[in-house]
Amino acid sequence: MTPVYETWETARGAEIIAEHSKMEGATLPIMHALQETFGHVPEEAIPMIASALNLSRAEVYGVFTFYHDFRAKPAGRHVLKLCRAEACQAAGGDALAARAEAKLGISIGNTTADERVTLEPIYCLGLCATAPSAMLDGRLVGRLDEARIDALVSEAQR
Amino acid sequence: MSMRLFVPCDAGALAVGADEVAQALHSAALERNVAIEIVRNGSRGLYWLEPLVELETAQGRFAFGPVTTDDVPSLLDAIIADKPHKLSLGLTEEIPWLKRQTRLTFARCGIVDPLSLDDYRAHGGYKGLTRALTLTPDAVIAEVTTSGLRGRGGAGFPTGIKWKTVAQTAADRKYVICNADEGDSGTFADRMLMEGDPFVLIEGMTICGLAVGATKGYIYTRSEYPHAIAAMTKAIDIAKKAGLLGDKIAGSNYTFDLEVRTGAGAYVCGEETALMESLEGKRGIVRAKPPLPAHHGLFDKPTVVNNLLSFAAIPFILDGGAKAYADFGMGRSRGTMPIQLAGNIKFGGLFETAFGVTLGDLVDDIGGGTFTGRPVRAVQVGGPLGAYFPRALFDTPFDYEAFAARDGLIGHGGIVVFDDTVDMSKQARFAMEFCAIESCGKCTPCRIGSTRGAETIDKIRRGERVAENIALVEDLCGTMKLGSLCALGGFTPYPVLSALKHFREDFGPQQPRLQAAE
Numbered sequence: 267m268t269p270v271y272e273t274w275e276t277a278r279g280a281e282i283i284a285e286h287s288k289m290e291g292a293t294l295p296i297m298h299a300l301q302e303t304f305g306h307v308p309e310e311a312i313p314m315i316a317s318a319l320n321l322s323r324a325e326v327y328g329v330f331t332f333y334h335d336f337r338a339k340p341a342g343r344h345v346l347k348l349c350r351a352e353a354c355q356a357a358g359g360d361a362l363a364a365r366a367e368a369k370l371g372i373s374i375g376n377t378t379a380d381e382r383v384t385l386e387p388i389y390c391l392g393l394c395a396t397a398p399s400a401m402l403d404g405r406l407v408g409r410l411d412e413a414r415i416d417a418l419v420s421e422a423q424r
Numbered sequence: 425m426s427m428r429l430f431v432p433c434d435a436g437a438l439a440v441g442a443d444e445v446a447q448a449l450h451s452a453a454l455e456r457n458v459a460i461e462i463v464r465n466g467s468r469g470l471y472w473l474e475p476l477v478e479l480e481t482a483q484g485r486f487a488f489g490p491v492t493t494d495d496v497p498s499l500l501d502a503i504i505a506d507k508p509h510k511l512s513l514g515l516t517e518e519i520p521w522l523k524r525q526t527r528l529t530f531a532r533c534g535i536v537d538p539l540s541l542d543d544y545r546a547h548g549g550y551k552g553l554t555r556a557l558t559l560t561p562d563a564v565i566a567e568v569t570t571s572g573l574r575g576r577g578g579a580g581f582p583t584g585i586k587w588k589t590v591a592q593t594a595a596d597r598k599y600v601i602c603n604a605d606e607g608d609s610g611t612f613a614d615r616m617l618m619e620g621d622p623f624v625l626i627e628g629m630t631i632c633g634l635a636v637g638a639t640k641g642y643i644y645t646r647s648e649y650p651h652a653i654a655a656m657t658k659a660i661d662i663a664k665k666a667g668l669l670g671d672k673i674a675g676s677n678y679t680f681d682l683e684v685r686t687g688a689g690a691y692v693c694g695e696e697t698a699l700m701e702s703l704e705g706k707r708g709i710v711r712a713k714p715p716l717p718a719h720h721g722l723f724d725k726p727t728v729v730n731n732l733l734s735f736a737a738i739p740f741i742l743d744g745g746a747k748a749y750a751d752f753g754m755g756r757s758r759g760t761m762p763i764q765l766a767g768n769i770k771f772g773g774l775f776e777t778a779f780g781v782t783l784g785d786l787v788d789d790i791g792g793g794t795f796t797g798r799p800v801r802a803v804q805v806g807g808p809l810g811a812y813f814p815r816a817l818f819d820t821p822f823d824y825e826a827f828a829a830r831d832g833l834i835g836h837g838g839i840v841v842f843d844d845t846v847d848m849s850k851q852a853r854f855a856m857e858f859c860a861i862e863s864c865g866k867c868t869p870c871r872i873g874s875t876r877g878a879e880t881i882d883k884i885r886r887g888e889r890v891a892e893n894i895a896l897v898e899d900l901c902g903t904m905k906l907g908s909l910c911a912l913g914g915f916t917p918y919p920v921l922s923a924l925k926h927f928r929e930d931f932g933p934q935q936p937r938l939q940a941a942e
């Protein structure tokens with residue numbers, strides 16, 4: 267399932283911020299909610315969050331940049347995350363990651379030129395007993411081998 | 425006839441096709457015109473057999489696995505005809521790998537429907553809270569102290585003492601935080617329990633809340649665990665509706681509420697002070713201790729921060745009594761530990777057992793060695809900050825002190841197995857690189873030391889002044905160990921120094937390696 271995101275609108279953003287701003291320590295829940303809706307945390311949202319939570323823009327921007335999850339721009343149509351942690355390394359994950367990079371013509375951390383696929387590292391999906399593992403748009407895949415990584419890459423390219 | 429089948433909805437089972445198998449079972453049953461009920465249970469933790477399908481019978485549950493969609497038609501036909509099937513594993517409870525375990529914390533995981541309160545109660549759930557409500561808060565804490573339970577997150581601090589400190593600190597508001605930010609590679613116990621038996625965590629945290637006088641609890645977990653987040657959120661909702669969370673819990677005068685919070689991909693937020701900063705909506709930057717979280721924690725209020733496995737052990741301790749728990753284990757490591765066998769291993773999964781089993785037994789006997797069939801060369805115990813152990817140390821018993829005595833740690837109980845194709849200087853470099861990526865940046869040894877460490881190991885791997893650079897890495901590790909504010913910088917030296925100590929032959933100009941495992 268390809269995630270479908272809304273286009274950023276200030277009013278919609280303000281609504282989401284208002285919905286979460288009464289929570290204790292609301293910054294992360296707000297950013298998660300924005301990213302779920304728009305596929306990223308738009309730059310325009312930063313001062314809006316700051317004003318809603320009575321924080322400085324620098325503080326909010328600092329939070330935004332600290333966490334690996336939050337994006338400044340939408341990802342490609344499909345996001346393929348490959349686990350790069352030790353359990354998957356031990357099970358041959360490095361070679362499979364290199365294979366995915368070669369097939370897509372990009373290195374991990376990048377999006378293909380046609381904006382179809384974003385390839386990202388992830389440090390542990392908790393599937394260490396069925397390693398190596400990956401996540402394609404939220405769907406988990408374990409016991410990866412060459413055939414399965416090839417199938418995942420083709421699926422992502424569609 | 426009507427049949428009742430169990431197909432796990434655990435992420436580990438889903439990753440190998442459990443949803444597709446459940447769907448195929450539904451369709452095949454429809455075609456054959458047989459009534460079928462499929463319960464989506466948690467995982468039993470026998471991951472090499474996932475998806476593990478179970479059939480309920482008068483004799484008990486029968487297991488089949490690993491089941492693929494292709495196996496479904498013949499499996500269903502065999503069940504209907506009461507004939508044997510090639511995937512039959514017999515009675516689930518009699519599978520030796522499961523039978524050898526002592527399941528206290530994971531007693532219900534894989535057995536119950538995770539989101540059924542009735543099922544939870546039918547399997548002993550909420551007996552711990554019921555007893556706790558008949559005791560004074562002091563008596564509850566005394567019970568936890570006597571059980572000998574130590575923090576299952578890695579540091580091994582006595583849980584009862586932590587609770588007592590919070591209970592004795594006066595404040596208008598107190599918090600309970602469950603650290604479910606299980607970021608260590610090789611660990612999945614938190615995820616498995618949240619997906620397979622979420623009410624045990626809710627019950628454990630509720631008992632803690634009433635014991636220390638806290639009214640609000642947070643479960644902080646990882647965005648990498650969407651299924652666990654969904655299961656936990658639903659379970660909290662169900663508990664609230666049943667009057668087991670909120671005002672006057674279970675008809676008492678106690679108030680306790682719970683909320684799930686999701687991290688955002690920062691490993692350091694597994695450190696308790698960074699976790700609290702993150703919960704407060706800030707960057708996950710480590711705080712210097714003291715003050716202790718027990719005195720000045722979340723929003724500066726007294727806070728209990730415990731690992732998920734610590735809270736999940738509480739219902740058993742209150743129900744069965746402190747002694748029943750303390751009777752398991754060795755030395756000062758009491759009770760059981762859910763050990764997670766992972767990486768290049770034949771029988772990977774969760775194995776809960778009393779402390780004291782040796783590392784060699786876990787890897788060779790229980791784990792069955794590698795799935796590539798090659799010799800085991802190294803095992804990393806305790807996550808990315810844990811030491812690499814060679815075969816020579818396989819006699820080490822699983823016990824906090826025994827591992828510490830050999831410059832290792834048991835951490836959250838994860839064991840990652842590597843075969844003889846592993847390049848240990850590469851693993852040491854990865855430890856430094858991981859620390860560099862994940863460092864919160866507050867203290868210099870961690871922030872800069874990790875980057876310089878990775879660079880220096882690169883030089884060693886290129887063959888540049890090998891002896892001098894090894895000495896430099898060792899010196900740097902000493903500085904990181906003693907000078908870092910938290911375990912990220914402080915423990916990264918464990919994998920690096922253990923690799924250097926036990927696998928020195930890998931540190932030098934790179935030789936062509938053995939054929940890598942596929």
